[in-house]
Amino acid sequence: MRIGLSTYAFFWRGSDRVEDPMSLEAMLEETAALGGDVFQICDYPAIENFDDARLTQLRTQAERLGVRLELGTRGVAPDHLDRYLELAERLDVSLLRSMLYRDADRPSTEAAIRRLASILPRLRRQHVTLALETYEQVSVEDLMTVVDSLDDPHIGVCLDPANCVAALALPEAVIAHTADRVVNLHVKDFHFTRAPGWVGFQLIGCPLGEGQLPFDAMLERVDPVSRGISLVIEHWLPWQTDAATTCRLESEWTRHNLHFLRSHTA
Template structure:
């Protein structure tokens, strides 16, 4: 069972809100120290500027630590995905997560299908699976329509049911609709509650097992262990009163979530 961390588990510790942001190499090292099997470099655009030497060093570090690397970006632009496939090849990555939209590039389902079909030969040749994430900007039915139309094992779902709550899609329905096509799991728990003062609602993260993510039902339906699906921990941790408090809590959530995931997925 492959479990590990995303760069989103280091969201604050790797940001410019702290005096000494963690490097990607330090995040990888901590993933290994905590017993993670996989480290997903997700939405980390700085990696696009890494030269061949630094990418080779990062790959060698992961191999030395026994950690599998995954990669993540946003969008379906041909040149952009091509660049990430180049990075994936240098890192020895076989799973690339993306999203249908990126900024102002918002292809229709027909255009998204055409782009993905054009990318399929390269995915096959390189042995890379493209995982398209569930999130609020594209309905689950629209996303699944594209994936099912293409119907190729090299294009599947990165399931994160928490994202879809913002589009008023229930986690249970998202899990059921996507389960058979899932190739990657983003795991974070959340609370969807009334805001203070009872005006509106807030959707924020919480430690795994303490919120509204139907974790057990998701694990039963997706069955990641027997299907070889990696499980990657992320956080929706709001900024706290100061950097020290925020970073400490982020570290605590990471350890708790990894321990929870291992103990409840055996």
């Protein structure tokens, strides 16, 4: 089991909303400084344009720091996954997270199965596991139909129960349905509460242990420690009053969540 950070833990600090956005290399350095074992470069399309020199430098930096790299993208088009498998090979990545949909490309369950079957031989050759994430745009039932139909250890589930709340799927049900196929965990806590003024609801993040994520039940059911599954911290932190406040809170959440994970998995 590895504990670490996603680029989503640096969502605001790496964005153009701040005066001096963090680079990918700086995020990796901070992950190591905080004792993280893994850094997932997730939904970070700029990496597709990194030249060979920068990719080599990033891999060397991760090796020097003792941090394992993972990659994340969206979609299951074979040519797109081929591109990310090229990046995975250059970065010595063995875990690639994706989603069934990417922008307007929304394959049917049957089409997704065909696409993924065509990429399976390369996943096997490279010893890469593809983790398909749970999220509100695809029902858990459809996602599991894809994964179960392929029935291969190189294709599993990236479990993030928080994402499915927007589709009115209870986190406990999502965990129960996917647990046996989970190969990667995105860990973020959340509040689903009435919006101010009692008009509608809001689904936003909070520090681990303070919200509605059934964390202990998830850990018990998935058993990431004995199964060697990485736990990757993300945040749903709303923008605060200004950049300085937002970045400070993002950093505080990261430290809190790392401490929380270590204390609950020791």
